[in-house]
Amino acid sequence: xxxxxxxxATAKRLPLYYRYLKYLFSSGKKKVSSADLxxxxxxxxxxxxxxFSYFGALGKRGxxxxxxxxxxxxxxxxxxxxxxxxxxxGVGHLGRALLNYNFQGQNSIRISAGFDIDEExxxxxxxxxxxxxxxxxxxxxxxxxxxxxxxxxxxxxxxEIADDLAEAGVKGIMNFTPLRLTVPDTVRILxxxxxxxxxxxxxxxxxxxxxxxxxxx
Amino acid sequence: xxxxxxxxATAKRLPLYYRYLKYLFSSGKKKVSSADLxxxxxxxxxxxxxxFSYFGALGKRGxxxxxxxxxxxxxxxxxxxxxxxxxxxGVGHLGRALLNYNFQGQNSIRISAGFDIDEExxxxxxxxxxxxxxxxxxxxxxxxxxxxxxxxxxxxxxxEIADDLAEAGVKGIMNFTPLRLTVPDTVRILxxxxxxxxxxxxxxxxxxxxxxxxxxx
Numbered sequence: 001x002x003x004x005x006x007x008x009a010t011a012k013r014l015p016l017y018y019r020y021l022k023y024l025f026s027s028g029k030k031k032v033s034s035a036d037l038x039x040x041x042x043x044x045x046x047x048x049x050x051x052f053s054y055f056g057a058l059g060k061r062g063x064x065x066x067x068x069x070x071x072x073x074x075x076x077x078x079x080x081x082x083x084x085x086x087x088x089x090g091v092g093h094l095g096r097a098l099l100n101y102n103f104q105g106q107n108s109i110r111i112s113a114g115f116d117i118d119e120e121x122x123x124x125x126x127x128x129x130x131x132x133x134x135x136x137x138x139x140x141x142x143x144x145x146x147x148x149x150x151x152x153x154x155x156x157x158x159x160e161i162a163d164d165l166a167e168a169g170v171k172g173i174m175n176f177t178p179l180r181l182t183v184p185d186t187v188r189i190l191x192x193x194x195x196x197x198x199x200x201x202x203x204x205x206x207x208x209x210x211x212x213x214x215x216x217x
Numbered sequence: 218x219x220x221x222x223x224x225x226a227t228a229k230r231l232p233l234y235y236r237y238l239k240y241l242f243s244s245g246k247k248k249v250s251s252a253d254l255x256x257x258x259x260x261x262x263x264x265x266x267x268x269f270s271y272f273g274a275l276g277k278r279g280x281x282x283x284x285x286x287x288x289x290x291x292x293x294x295x296x297x298x299x300x301x302x303x304x305x306x307g308v309g310h311l312g313r314a315l316l317n318y319n320f321q322g323q324n325s326i327r328i329s330a331g332f333d334i335d336e337e338x339x340x341x342x343x344x345x346x347x348x349x350x351x352x353x354x355x356x357x358x359x360x361x362x363x364x365x366x367x368x369x370x371x372x373x374x375x376x377e378i379a380d381d382l383a384e385a386g387v388k389g390i391m392n393f394t395p396l397r398l399t400v401p402d403t404v405r406i407l408x409x410x411x412x413x414x415x416x417x418x419x420x421x422x423x424x425x426x427x428x429x430x431x432x433x434x
Contacts, residue, residue, distance in 0.1 A: 006424075011420055014420065015416040042397050077420070079420070086415070097309065097310035097311035100310055101411075103415065108419075109419065148415070172418045172421065174414065174415055178236075180258065180259050190417070190418040192411070195326070197229075198320065198326060199295060200228055200229045201391055202295075202325075203296070204228060205388045207228075
């Protein structure tokens with residue numbers, strides 16, 4: 001790892017680059033230019049070059065990037081070689097959508113425990129994943145050493161869930177509720193506020209002439 | 218509307234500001250400082266002041282912002298007074314999660330039509346919303362003049378759906394599939410790639426020391 005700090009926007013684009021490189025590699029391509037990469041992932045090539053610059057010399061100007069080298073580099077960066085187990089709290093429609101999908105095609109992420117209060121689903125196996133009662137959250141997260149969790153409950157109770165997760169040693173929370181959670185500095189929150197996202201899209205559609213044309217990741 | 222171009226990151230934060238202002242207003246607060254706003258929405262106050270600066274003088278330094286004025290201003294910006302009807306394509310678990318939720322608390326957004334191929338749900342009313350067959354997509358989107366649509370299908374078929382939506386006059390698409398869609402310049406795509414998002418979070422957790430501490434919206 002380079003000593004240079006990486007902007008979050010760059011970090012967020014790494015999985016995108018990685019996935020496309022994996023695709024290129026599996027289809028036998030050896031080299032890729034930043035222009036081709038740009039076209040495929042819909043991020044302008046200046047941004048791509050700037051992103052890559054944070055990781056030092058990954059390619060030579062005019063020669064393009066070596067697909068396998070770059071793929072392996074990002075694989076390491078993204079810790080693709082190690083499986084990350086994730087817990088999900090809330091197994092309603094959203095939780096089930098995430099469990100059905102279970103990050104297929106991402107060999108490195110698996111939701112391996114669910115938590116809910118609905119007696120219909122508690123103590124069953126859904127899509128291969130055991131569903132525990134919410135009351136067992138702290139105990140199970142500690143025992144199974146989850147570092148990352150997804151909160152997919154409707155909203156109320158989310159702060160208490162976040163408190164339990166933080167106390168049980170979780171370091172990263174993906175939060176689907178519209179609530180802003182308060183957590184210790186040791187815990188990172190990724191808010192996925194679909195309502196805000198959609199409202200922003202509507203805003204973009206209505207005022208498209210007034211918004212800068214950067215990439216929208 | 219000011220002539221100055223607004224960065225996308227700013228545009229994306231507007232709904233967040235608006236929601237908190239609405240909350241303050243409903244609880245009787247007259248003034249809010251950028252520091253208080255910052256604490257509540259978890260965005261640093263320098264970013265807030267910079268965001269607001271794109272809209273001209275919204276407050277006086279040291280006096281804080283007038284809650285009602287600011288709320289009304291953002292309400293107009295976000296077109297809160299007009300209801301935007303949204304179509305959703307794919308009424309599986311994710312689609313149902315979005316339909317159940319249906320942007321409650323956002324008076325200005327409503328999913329008002331669903332499309333699927335599952336005969337079990339086609340031609341029924343789910344959560345008050347009619348579900349049409351996917352084959353009727355173009356016809357219904359044209360007839361009901363949808364400008365914004367959500368693609369919540371598993372993946373295959375998403376490009377054809379996007380083609381149909383673009384031809385039927387849709388201007389904004391929220392895309393939940395991991396596919397990068399190709400659309401005319403007149404259509405905006407908002408990619409919500411939950412797999413990428415989670416992978417980024419894991420990356421943040423693992424390399425937290427190497428990532429810049431900006432806000433993470």
